[in-house]
Amino acid sequence: MSTAVAQHVDEVKTTPWxxxxxxxxxxxxxxxxxxxxxxxxxxxSTLLISYGALRFSxxxxxxxxxxxxxxxxxSINHAPLVFVGMMTFILxxxxxxxxxxxxxGHRNSKKEVxxxxxxxxxxxxxxxxxxxxEWTHLHSEGFWWGHVPTTEKLKEFFASVNGHLPPGDQxxxxxxxxxxLFFTITGFxxxxxxxxxxxxxxxxxxxxxxxxxxxxxxLMVEKVGLYWHFVDLVWVFVFTFxxxx
Amino acid sequence: xxxxxxxxxxxxxxxxxxxxxxxxxxxxxxxxxxxxxFIIALGIAPHLNGTAHAFINPAYIVLTLCKAYFIVAFFxxxxxxxxxxxxxxxxxxxxxxxxxxxLTNESHYWIDLRL
Numbered sequence: 001m002s003t004a005v006a007q008h009v010d011e012v013k014t015t016p017w018x019x020x021x022x023x024x025x026x027x028x029x030x031x032x033x034x035x036x037x038x039x040x041x042x043x044x045s046t047l048l049i050s051y052g053a054l055r056f057s058x059x060x061x062x063x064x065x066x067x068x069x070x071x072x073x074x075s076i077n078h079a080p081l082v083f084v085g086m087m088t089f090i091l092x093x094x095x096x097x098x099x100x101x102x103x104x105g106h107r108n109s110k111k112e113v114x115x116x117x118x119x120x121x122x123x124x125x126x127x128x129x130x131x132x133x134e135w136t137h138l139h140s141e142g143f144w145w146g147h148v149p150t151t152e153k154l155k156e157f158f159a160s161v162n163g164h165l166p167p168g169d170q171x172x173x174x175x176x177x178x179x180x181l182f183f184t185i186t187g188f189x190x191x192x193x194x195x196x197x198x199x200x201x202x203x204x205x206x207x208x209x210x211x212x213x214x215x216x217x218x219l220m221v222e223k224v225g226l227y228w229h230f231v232d233l234v235w236v237f238v239f240t241f242x243x244x245x
Numbered sequence: 246x247x248x249x250x251x252x253x254x255x256x257x258x259x260x261x262x263x264x265x266x267x268x269x270x271x272x273x274x275x276x277x278x279x280x281x282x283f284i285i286a287l288g289i290a291p292h293l294n295g296t297a298h299a300f301i302n303p304a305y306i307v308l309t310l311c312k313a314y315f316i317v318a319f320f321x322x323x324x325x326x327x328x329x330x331x332x333x334x335x336x337x338x339x340x341x342x343x344x345x346x347x348l349t350n351e352s353h354y355w356i357d358l359r360l
């Protein structure tokens with residue numbers, strides 16, 4: 001009896017949560033990337049939720065379909081959602097090429113990883129270009145941090161309720177809130193895209209010089225892939241709450 | 246499970262299920278959901294009256310959460326990770342709901358202050 005108990009105690013446990021093995025079964029860096037993204041998700045949530053709170057408490061708000069109806073770089077003027085739809089498509093597409101790069105990495109196909117990474121970088125740059133165009137357009141209309149268009153111009157951006165536009169002072173106040181929130185949140189997201197492009201370029205250079213071929217694993221591609229998909233994920237929410245709602 | 250098996254898995258991760266065909270399938274799902282959002286925004290929402298209009302924003306939010314699910318589960322591969330990792334990521338996210346409830350409530354109070 002006593003020997004049986006002693007054997008039981010000495011036995012090396014092999015279940016995941018008993019030590020000696022990784023319970024999550026992922027590499028350290030990948031797990032840390034997940035936890036970083038979790039913290040980043042909180043940051044974006046606080047920004048978007050404070051936007052929601054300010055908008056809920058506002059008596060009126062600039063109508064998205066009136067503010068965002070031009071397509072920068074062209075003369076198209078009354079086409080709501082067309083330009084931002086293109087931006088959304090570009091970012092989803094670059095997420096697809098990223099996951100294709102990860103898939104190629106699992107097959108240790110260096111050539112394919114490079115091709116898909118280059119497409120991903122291109123997508124990121126195109127998105128940044130579009131965002132620069134969007135910002136320039138809004139800035140030319142008179143929106144900026146702490147700046148709104150003239151009272152005359154501002155009227156164009158509000159929908160009338162029962163044939164009446166909201167009072168002028170309400171228009172100015174909520175347009176200020178809209179401008180500050182829009183540039184802060186899309187700016188913070190754009191900065192993430194920018195960082196993502198830089199990181200993707202560094203990883204692509206590493207793939208090119210054969211760092212991961214030597215290591216025998218393209219796990220780094222997977223890790224930056226997580227970050228890149230997260231940037232796409234945030235855009236899905238920014239798109240809904242700024243352009244649709 | 247020998248320790249060698251564990252090392253192989255830790256190095257390569259489990260990549261079951263995400264072949265090229267599946268990746269493109271997820272892409273088409275995401276594109277389709279976005280198209281539905283556009284149809285609602287451009288084709289349906291402008292023609293609705295007050296009561297029916299109240300369903301538009303919840304519809305957008307549900308569609309957005311669907312897109313978020315497909316990105317996180319398949320593109321970020323979370324669906325195929327260990328249950329422990331899934332819980333470690335998803336459960337803290339649920340705290341955000343608390344912040345939404347608190348600030349929504351607060352914003353109603355702000356309206357009363359302004360009026």
